[in-house]
Amino acid sequence: MNSILKMGIISALISLLFSCKEQVSPLSEDYYKKSGAIYFIPGGNGFERGARKTVADIASFSVIKDVYARDKDHLYFMGCPQQLVDVNTFQLKNKIPIDQQHVFKFEGFASATSDCSQNQLTIIEGADPATYTTLYHQLPALAKDKTHYFYKDQPxxxxxxxxxxxxxxxxxxxxxxxxxxDKGILSLDYKTDHIKALNALYILLDDKKLLYYEPYQGIGLLEIEIPSPNKIKFLNEKTVLIDQLVIISGKKFGYPEVDAGSFELLEGSNGNALWSRDKNHVYYEQQIFTEADPKTFEVLKFAVAKDAKHIFIGNKIFNGPDVKSFKKVDKSQVNHDFEDDLGNKYWYQTNKGQVLLVPVTKK
Known part of the structure; x- marks a missing residue:
């Protein structure tokens, strides 16, 4: 029997097994009655998402909402009886699982096929269930009760x-x-008498210090002394012009003499200034690129650009095509990325982070 036939038979048997199931409640598409037992089947699709036969008492079983249910003895989460929850006082308070004594959280990856020991709600230590509420509209993972604030479930x-x-x-x-x-709230050695939020990421202290926190790559806190905050302009969330300073992701622009008054980002995202320019120069990755003319320079696609005299791949001149007619084309119409009027055609490719223009071989 070949493997394709075996898979077909297995699929048919699983479909047959759950074809007669009955949804327990309109409050959840995850709990079903079948052959005198309660099953947890996410979305009712046991073949793709797995299924769990619960130990629930069918006579007293009822759905609370979605993956939560109860019988006379237990609360069920993902079909698993919970060890720490009081079933008689459990409720979902604004989607927060609580009982009379505790607020609960779930850490891990919930699955209908994993062991129930891995699908257990745990207690948020010190949280008061009567007053606990989330503050996610202010800050993701922030919450409070009557006496404490919590971040990522830690007081x-x-x-x-x-x-x-x-x-x-x-x-x-x-x-x-x-x-x-990304791990918690870090205490900083700054007083808070005069703090001004400039946007979602930057703050200004005493009109003198610009602060930015980068949680990735171990960068952490970045501070820049500001001569004066008279003129502030944001080009995007991470790029700000303050008087004659160009600041990207909490750092001064790589070329110190950049002209902030005429500065513009041409290509880049997430704080990555791939191409930029001011009235005097073009910059590639924040470094001056003297070969490019700022008046005629244009980005064609990511690292590929041109001016009136040259075609560029990053900070290198690319020779071969006719500069004047060289252009990016619509790939839905042709099977290449760039062409000129002399019949030269190129594919845009990357290799180990390097951009390449690969000539299309003429037949």
Whole structure:
């Protein structure tokens, strides 16, 4: 029997097994009755997403909402009886699982096929179920109850009465400034008398210090002394012009003499300034590119650009095509990326991070 036939038979048997199932409640598409038992079947698709036969008492079983259900003895999450939850007082309070004594969280990857020991709700230590609420509209993973703030389910050691969110990167209380990191809230050695949020990522202290926090690649806190904050302009969330400074992702632009008044980003995202220019120069990855003319320069596609005299791949001149007619084409119409009026055609390719223009071989 070949493998394709075997798979077909297995699929048919699984489909037959669950074809007679009955959805328990319109409150959930995950719980079903079948052959005198309760099954947890995500979305009712047991073939693709797996199925779990529960130990639930069918006579007292009821759905709470979605993956949550109960019988006379247990609360069920993903079809698994929960060990720490009081079934009699459990409820979903604004989608937050609580009972009379505790607020709960789930850490891990919920699955209908994994062992129930891996699908257990755990307690958020110190959280008051009567007053606990999420503050995700202010900051992802932030919550509070009547006495504590919590970040990523951990209580924060901050002054409760004066705690506030400054922006996505910073929070504060009357005593201190804190950075929002991917692991928790980091205490910083700054006072908070005069703090101004410039946007979602940058703050200004005492009109003198610009602060930015980069959570990735171990970069952390970045600080820049600002001569004066008289003129502030954002080109995007990470790129700000302050008087004569060009600042990208919390760092001064790589070429110190860049003209902030005429500076513009031409290509790049996420704080990556691939191509940029001012009235005097073109810049590639924040370094001056003297071969390019800022008045006639244009980006064609990512690292590929041209001016009146040259075609460029990054900071290298690319020779061969006719510069004047060289252009990017619509790939839905042709099987290449660039062409000129002399019949030269090229594919755009990358190899180990390097951009290549590969000639299309003429037949």
């Amino acid at each position: 924060l050691h901050v002054d409760y009465a004066t705690f506030s969110v400054v922006n996505s990167n910073f929070v504060k209380d009357k005593n201190q400034l804190y950075a929002v990191t």
